[in-house]
Amino acid sequence: MKVIRSISELKHELQQYRVSSQHNAKIGLVPTMGFLHNGHASLMTRAREFADVVVVSIFVNPIQFGPGEDYETYPRNEERDLALAEKQGVDIVFIPTVAEMYPQPTKTKIRVSERTDRLCGASRPGHFDGVTTVVSKLINIVQPQFAFFGQKDAQQVAVLQQMVMDLNINVEIVPCPIVREEDGLALSSRNVYLNTEERKQALVLSRSLRDAEVAFNDSKSVTASELREKILSMIQSSPLAKIDYIEVLTFPELIPVADNAIVTEVESQIIIALAVKFGTTRLIDNMLFMPKGAFSIV
Numbered sequence: 001m002k003v004i005r006s007i008s009e010l011k012h013e014l015q016q017y018r019v020s021s022q023h024n025a026k027i028g029l030v031p032t033m034g035f036l037h038n039g040h041a042s043l044m045t046r047a048r049e050f051a052d053v054v055v056v057s058i059f060v061n062p063i064q065f066g067p068g069e070d071y072e073t074y075p076r077n078e079e080r081d082l083a084l085a086e087k088q089g090v091d092i093v094f095i096p097t098v099a100e101m102y103p104q105p106t107k108t109k110i111r112v113s114e115r116t117d118r119l120c121g122a123s124r125p126g127h128f129d130g131v132t133t134v135v136s137k138l139i140n141i142v143q144p145q146f147a148f149f150g151q152k153d154a155q156q157v158a159v160l161q162q163m164v165m166d167l168n169i170n171v172e173i174v175p176c177p178i179v180r181e182e183d184g185l186a187l188s189s190r191n192v193y194l195n196t197e198e199r200k201q202a203l204v205l206s207r208s209l210r211d212a213e214v215a216f217n218d219s220k221s222v223t224a225s226e227l228r229e230k231i232l233s234m235i236q237s238s239p240l241a242k243i244d245y246i247e248v249l250t251f252p253e254l255i256p257v258a259d260n261a262i263v264t265e266v267e268s269q270i271i272i273a274l275a276v277k278f279g280t281t282r283l284i285d286n287m288l289f290m291p292k293g294a295f296s297i298v
């Protein structure tokens with residue numbers, strides 16, 4: 001496994017793969033912010049199935065953090081990350097510095113409208129401009145055929161799919177399923193911030209989504225607002241939970257489902273997306289539902 005820190009060296013290395021391969025090596029990119037866990041590992045495994053060369057980037061991207069967010073304290077552990085990537089059979093780990101990615105403050109940003117209006121786009125103004133800008137840069141540098149993203153960050157997947165479609169970027173965005181701890185908590189680098197009590201109470205996210213899934217499967221007449229209320233009351237029973245949002249939307253368009261709509265009758269895929277704070281740690285989770293007539297794009 002090669003560890004590369006400069007853009008020019010990465011481009012050179014990838015060019016070697018392209019010209020030396022008899023089969024036109026397919027490149028898979030897995031963008032991350034490091035502090036890798038099994039959710040990231042699952043993206044690498046998926047990438048290996050699609051691509052001959054797997055490139056993982058590790059970069060805590062300052063321009064997707066707002067003022068007062070956790071850019072400075074975001075967990076980092078390069079040694080452990082490299083060991084995990086090596087174990088996953090990754091070919092190249094790209095670890096640029098901020099100065100390498102942004103030699104001067106970027107004067108150009110990519111902004112996707114509409115799909116960024118709600119959920120984390122509303123709670124974290126400018127966040128997705130930072131994500132789409134850095135992902136475009138990474139795609140331009142690596143020129144992969146495939147790029148892999150976790151469905152845990154479902155809005156990120158929807159926004160990036162919109163971006164590559166609108167800008168005719170020649171890459172397939174491949175969404176990958178959410179990896180969870182045995183007790184249901186979605187893996188996230190930020191879980192490390194949780195103290196014992198917060199970690200315990202954070203289980204309410206996956207449990208409330210599972211309850212919603214049961215209601216969805218058992219009742220032919222459950223409405224969007226009933227599903228939302230069910231989740232709301234369950235999360236509110238956790239004293240430490242501070243709700244940012246609970247929304248029922250179509251996916252990937254992210255258009256709100258009408259309160260009185262019977263969810264099993266909606267003709268597109270539906271997402272229930274949550275963001276909840278426990279102490280200072282903001283966690284997100286979601287579940288996709290496939291009403292009758294809808295077909296999956298994930």
Ligand SMILES: Nc1ncnc2c1ncn2[C@@H]1O[C@H](COP(=O)(O)OP(=O)(O)OP(=O)(O)O)[C@@H](O)[C@H]1O
Binds near residue numbers: 033034176179187
């Ligand atoms: N539990 C998970 N299952 C599947 N994919 C995941 C999971 N957690 C993160 N990913 C994906 O890994 C990629 C890199 O994410 P990132 O490095 O921000 O990790 P993270 O655990 O989501 O961190 P954070 O705590 O900052 O949200 C993203 O595409 C993200 O969706």
Ligand SMILES: CC(C)(CO)[C@@H](O)C(=O)[O-]
Binds near residue numbers: 031131134135156
């Ligand atoms: C895609 C990403 C690596 C861009 O910085 C980040 O938003 C993340 O880790 O999900």
Ligand code: BAL
Binds near residue numbers: 033064065153
């Ligand atoms: N995985 C999302 C990256 C962020 O929270 O900034």
